[in-house]
Amino acid sequence: MKTIQKLAVTSVAIFAFSAMTGCSNMSARDKNTAIGAGAGAVGGAVLTGGSAIGTVGGAAVGGVIGNQVGK
Numbered sequence: 001m002k003t004i005q006k007l008a009v010t011s012v013a014i015f016a017f018s019a020m021t022g023c024s025n026m027s028a029r030d031k032n033t034a035i036g037a038g039a040g041a042v043g044g045a046v047l048t049g050g051s052a053i054g055t056v057g058g059a060a061v062g063g064v065i066g067n068q069v070g071k
Contacts, residue, residue: 005050012055013042029067036066 016038026034040062041055048054 002050005045008050009042009045012045013038016041028070032066032069033063034066036069037063040065 037059041059043062044054044056044058045051047058
């Protein structure tokens with residue numbers, strides 16, 4: 001993977017995890033959804049080589065999976 005793509009994936013991961021620190025008043029289900037979307041976005045970006053469609057698709061799928069965990 002190119003250096004720029006690695007930097008982009010790392011930046012997205014850091015931003016996602018730092019943004020979640022402000023979610024202290026969220027329900028457990030909301031937190032799971034946000035974590036799933038963040039992890040899915042990183043996974044989608046890695047699997048598709050940094051493609052925007054792969055990143056957005058991964059976030060969508062991860063968010064749905066995170067929402068359904070513990071139901």
